[in-house]
Amino acid sequence: MKKVIMGNHALSYGAMLSRAQVISAYPITPQTQVVELLSEMCADGTLNAQFIKVESEHSAMASCIGASAAGARAFTATSSQGLALMHEMLHWAGGGRHPIVMGEVNRSMAPGWSIWADQNDSLSQRDTGWMQFYCASNQEVLDTVIQAFKVAETLMLPAMVILDAFALSHTYEVVDVPDQALVDKFLPPFKPAIKLDPADPRAFGGLTGSEHYMELRYKLEKDMEKAPALIEETGREYEKLFGRRLGLIDPYRCEDADFVFVTSGTAGYTARVAVDELRASGVKAGNLRMKLFRPFPFQAVREVLAKVKKAAVVDRNCSYGAGGIFYQEVKSAVYGWPGMPPILGYVTGLGGRDITTDSFKEIAAHAAARDRADEEIVWIGVKK
Amino acid sequence: MRPKKAKKIVFNSAEDMPTMICSVGSQTHNLTGAWRNIRPEMDRTKCIKCGMCWKFCPEPAIEVVGEWPVVDYDYCKGCGICAEECPAKCIAMVEERR
Numbered sequence: 001m002k003k004v005i006m007g008n009h010a011l012s013y014g015a016m017l018s019r020a021q022v023i024s025a026y027p028i029t030p031q032t033q034v035v036e037l038l039s040e041m042c043a044d045g046t047l048n049a050q051f052i053k054v055e056s057e058h059s060a061m062a063s064c065i066g067a068s069a070a071g072a073r074a075f076t077a078t079s080s081q082g083l084a085l086m087h088e089m090l091h092w093a094g095g096g097r098h099p100i101v102m103g104e105v106n107r108s109m110a111p112g113w114s115i116w117a118d119q120n121d122s123l124s125q126r127d128t129g130w131m132q133f134y135c136a137s138n139q140e141v142l143d144t145v146i147q148a149f150k151v152a153e154t155l156m157l158p159a160m161v162i163l164d165a166f167a168l169s170h171t172y173e174v175v176d177v178p179d180q181a182l183v184d185k186f187l188p189p190f191k192p193a194i195k196l197d198p199a200d201p202r203a204f205g206g207l208t209g210s211e212h213y214m215e216l217r218y219k220l221e222k223d224m225e226k227a228p229a230l231i232e233e234t235g236r237e238y239e240k241l242f243g244r245r246l247g248l249i250d251p252y253r254c255e256d257a258d259f260v261f262v263t264s265g266t267a268g269y270t271a272r273v274a275v276d277e278l279r280a281s282g283v284k285a286g287n288l289r290m291k292l293f294r295p296f297p298f299q300a301v302r303e304v305l306a307k308v309k310k311a312a313v314v315d316r317n318c319s320y321g322a323g324g325i326f327y328q329e330v331k332s333a334v335y336g337w338p339g340m341p342p343i344l345g346y347v348t349g350l351g352g353r354d355i356t357t358d359s360f361k362e363i364a365a366h367a368a369a370r371d372r373a374d375e376e377i378v379w380i381g382v383k384k
Numbered sequence: 385m386r387p388k389k390a391k392k393i394v395f396n397s398a399e400d401m402p403t404m405i406c407s408v409g410s411q412t413h414n415l416t417g418a419w420r421n422i423r424p425e426m427d428r429t430k431c432i433k434c435g436m437c438w439k440f441c442p443e444p445a446i447e448v449v450g451e452w453p454v455v456d457y458d459y460c461k462g463c464g465i466c467a468e469e470c471p472a473k474c475i476a477m478v479e480e481r482r
Binding site for chain 1: 395402404406
């Protein structure tokens, strides 16, 4: 059934259709409507789930971990400072192998106090053992939640489904809300091999000496490495049922491009318009939108970049002292591989500043005059 | 009551290990009482059997056996909270000699 819904409600419908059994969350702008709608669904019986009200995001994640350990499908959502407060528990979910799915609305970190979009909040959590999916449309948000549960529960790894504050979270779009029966066919109930059970008591996450810890981390890394192939496979399965392709990356007009933007989130769709306009003016441009960031889809990125002459990574984030985070990762993906193009980095759109087609044209013009990456971080749209 | 001492679990490869960290390094063989520098000693002539030491012990390494509180020295880390909280002041923290 087609509905006109906001990005936040696309997360709620995704969790509802996935038949989440425990939802624990603390409200924070711009995530609030995600859990507002879910709490209404729990209250009126639309969704048969336990809704846990907590005093902080740290507790929200802690109760999701407990629920997941007990064998329940758990969902939460947060943003920015709330995600930062969860940080310790994110390691517990990742390292403890609890396949929780979390909606994460990209909002810039304070100070200065800000509620608008940038990616420093989620990217600061890249090493916690969570998969990270970056979305560009409300449809993609809903579809990704359902897919994320399937991949997470197969690999026993948690996943974040990430969307830009306001540009997506509060923007209404037409979304095809799939039939529950079809979703049930795609996503079976969560049945972990090991769970908390009074009849078979176990301690979870206990003291682990140096003789075992490293092997547990090795297993986590190896399972993380299985994710790209599994996401492709579940994406094809999803396409058969729902007609929409889910994958690791979203290349646009890259096949014959000389110059491509590498983007993520909603900027990835603005980039498509810029690509069309640049093509009309004679520049053979393309856009590679990153959907998966953790694990990093090295091979998929290399396959696209090997065919182009130059790439500009557009980052709505900054690792202060080292530049754009996607930029660093894309560079490391091509490092040492022959025939790869120069990769240039641009930082723009922090704190919700608009990234427009003009921003992309400015980047294209700047990149045309550069033939190699240098260490200077290039800022686009800053009042210098 | 504490279960019998279990055999120490050792996994020889990552493949043998469970995905989730559960019951690895069981506390039944990891006797944290070895960390202790000072030990609580209870004077039953002064003890009023109020149970405050049992309630406050964070480990928890105090059990009430019959009517009396009994310290489990295999796990007591010697933090002294029981001595601090005891209203009858019947617990002395004594230097550990090994």
